[in-house]
Structure formats: C-alpha cells, structure tokens
Amino acid sequence: MDVKFLDLTRQYEILKKELEPAILRCAMNGNYIGGSVVQEFEDSFAKYIGVKYAVAVNSGTDALAIALRAIGISEGDEVITTPFTFFATAEAIVSVKAIPVFVDVEESTYNIDVNAIEEKISSRTKAILPVHIFGQPANMDEINKIAVKYNLKVIEDACQAAGAAIYGKRAGGLGTIGCFSFFPTKNLGAFGDGGMITTNEENLAVIARAIREHGSGVNGAKAYKLFGYEYTDIGTVEKQTVLYTPHKYFNYIIGVNSRLDAIQAAVLSIKLKYLDEFNQKRNEIADRYYEGLNTLKEIILPECKEGIYHVRHQFVFRCEEKYKLIEYLGEHHVGAASFYPIPLHLQKALSYLGYKEGDLPVAEKITKETVCIPIYPELKKEEQEYVLRTIYAFYQH
Numbered sequence: 001m002d003v004k005f006l007d008l009t010r011q012y013e014i015l016k017k018e019l020e021p022a023i024l025r026c027a028m029n030g031n032y033i034g035g036s037v038v039q040e041f042e043d044s045f046a047k048y049i050g051v052k053y054a055v056a057v058n059s060g061t062d063a064l065a066i067a068l069r070a071i072g073i074s075e076g077d078e079v080i081t082t083p084f085t086f087f088a089t090a091e092a093i094v095s096v097k098a099i100p101v102f103v104d105v106e107e108s109t110y111n112i113d114v115n116a117i118e119e120k121i122s123s124r125t126k127a128i129l130p131v132h133i134f135g136q137p138a139n140m141d142e143i144n145k146i147a148v149k150y151n152l153k154v155i156e157d158a159c160q161a162a163g164a165a166i167y168g169k170r171a172g173g174l175g176t177i178g179c180f181s182f183f184p185t186k187n188l189g190a191f192g193d194g195g196m197i198t199t200n201e202e203n204l205a206v207i208a209r210a211i212r213e214h215g216s217g218v219n220g221a222k223a224y225k226l227f228g229y230e231y232t233d234i235g236t237v238e239k240q241t242v243l244y245t246p247h248k249y250f251n252y253i254i255g256v257n258s259r260l261d262a263i264q265a266a267v268l269s270i271k272l273k274y275l276d277e278f279n280q281k282r283n284e285i286a287d288r289y290y291e292g293l294n295t296l297k298e299i300i301l302p303e304c305k306e307g308i309y310h311v312r313h314q315f316v317f318r319c320e321e322k323y324k325l326i327e328y329l330g331e332h333h334v335g336a337a338s339f340y341p342i343p344l345h346l347q348k349a350l351s352y353l354g355y356k357e358g359d360l361p362v363a364e365k366i367t368k369e370t371v372c373i374p375i376y377p378e379l380k381k382e383e384q385e386y387v388l389r390t391i392y393a394f395y396q397h
C-alpha cells in the first residue's frame, strides 16, 4: 500500500460535479477579481464563523499582515506570539516593522502557554497573537483576560482552524480579529492562494478592505478618516458611472494588492458547505489513531481540553525517535512530516532578535519529537489501519 501524506485530488473528484460549473460560470461572466461571487463568500463565511464582517484577501500571510496594520500595529510595537507555528505568523509581525516576542508553549497541546505570557508584557506590547495550532484552539479565555488587563488587542491565527470552536463559539470570532488561510492543504482549501480576515468591529473591516485594495475607493476614504487625517471629499460616490469611478483612482492610504479571485471564492463557497462534514471525518480518523496509538508507551498523544472542538488540521504526536520513525514510514510508503522541525526563535531569518537555544525549552523539545501522519477527510479506513500497522512494526523492530 502507498499512503500519501495528502491527496487533494480525492476531494476534487467528490465535488467536481458542483465545482466545475461554478468555475466555468466565473470564466464566462468576465468578473475575475472581486464582484458578487467574492461578496457572497465573505457573507457566508462571516455567518459561519459567527462574526459581523469577513474581508477576503489573497493569503493567510496577508490576512495576518493586514489585520496587524488594521489594529494599528506599527514600527517598534511588540506582539506576543508562539514559536511553535508556521513561519508566516512571525513574518507578518516583522512585515509591519513590529517585534515578535515569543512565549513558550504547552507540552500537552503545543499551543501558547498562557501562564508564560504576562512576564513577557512590556510597555511596548500592543497585541497577543495566538495560533490555534494543528486545529486546536488556544486558551482564548485566559488570553482575552490578559488582553483586557493590559489593554492589548488579540489577533487569532486561525489559519489551521477553520471550523474549530470553544464551547460552540468558532475560532476567528474569539478575539479582536481573526485570520484564515485557504492554502490548498488547509481544512478549507482553495485551488490556489486565498485568505480571510474576520471581525465584529466595523472600523477594522473598513481599514482591512482599504488596505487590500491600494488604500483606494470609498473604504480608502473612510480608513483615511479613521486614521485621524483631515478629509475633504474628492469626487462623489453619487456621480459614479460604470466607466469611471471617481473614488477608485483616489488613494488615501498606502495599501497592497491582496484580493481574492472570483474563481477561488466560487470554489470556497462550495467547499464551505461541506466543511463541518470534512472536519467530522478528520475527527473520526483522529479517534481511530488515538485508539490505535494509545497502547504504545513510546508515543505521547496530545491532549484536547473540555469544550474544545479540534478540527485536526494535522495529526501530531510526540516520540523520541522522530526522524527514525519518519524515515521508516517513508520507506514503507507512508507519507509523514515533521511539523515543525525548528521553533521560530531559532530560525536564521529571525536571529537578529537575539534568542538562543534554551530560551524556550518546551518549544525546542517538542520540535525534536513531533511526527505528523496522514489525516484528511478522504483517507480510507484501510489506509489508516496500514499507517497504524507500520508504526507498530517500527516499534517491534
């Protein structure tokens, strides 16, 4: 048997009868960027998460960077985050000239250790940026309490957690602003890059909409005012014609180009309807893996706290023989990965921050131990069993 780490063609095969006409409709109607298809997806995503506003952008990385700017993070500000995440989390903080301040993680969930946050707060701290790692929400109750106490904003990196929840309240709606990625491998994956910003604050949505489109248009003008600049109306919306939109070519703040393509929104709208079902299937596989791996004393399975709906973006456990096991699985045709092989505070690109080995011992320890095995909704039962049998065989050697 050959069990790939991930096979995206299976989901395509299942949904192609719905996807193909929707993609073709986009090709035929000529509105390739933005437009009603994107707006409808934003509306249904906001409703799904349980927030008032959703702003579609070009990637999860852009969602983070734009969200940081929208809440006013700028040069020299400190943002508290986790070192056990994908690089983009810290990269987005650096991209707005702010400073990532890393806090160690919990050994049991791999999420930010809320007991270690307060000691890292300084007069320059402006926000906390937890990551719901591998699909399990971080301890948002405690994080929000700390944020209120120190007057900080909370940005959720929910890129791996579409559909995850705490006592029924979905990730992305638990802080000041939420960020999602629709990278093809994520729980809700497009046919290319995509991302989303979610919030209940109208002003943040307006600024995010302005930034994603060169700081122009009606949202640009509104954002300009929100940033406190004096504003005299140039060109009126009422006088817009189909050919010339006065606001469009008036730029009020410096933004970026980070829009979602209509084709991606069409694909995502269809997949969103199935997201809960897909996440449920991931959970069934996780249950089977827990049952199967429980008996191996060499393997330490992660904990899932009460009230948490984990969406199992990755199935990750810890063991001492990390790279030997990954290699053995590979030799026996089971795709496995090492998320994450190095904590962010020890990444070369961030060496200027001055961290050294030993600074965040739990994150450093678990990066040497974590093994990811295949988990995706279409993974067959016999494949899951083969994965388990191969792991047993490794430990019998």
Ligand SMILES: *Cc1c(COP(=O)(O)O)cnc(C)c1O
Pocket: 058, 059, 060, 061, 062, 085, 086, 088, 089, 131, 157, 159, 160, 180, 181, 182, 183, 193, 194, 195
């Ligand atoms: C995927 C991911 C991102 C970045 O999303 P892109 O769409 O690839 O830019 C950021 N943070 C986390 C935790 C992710 O998993």
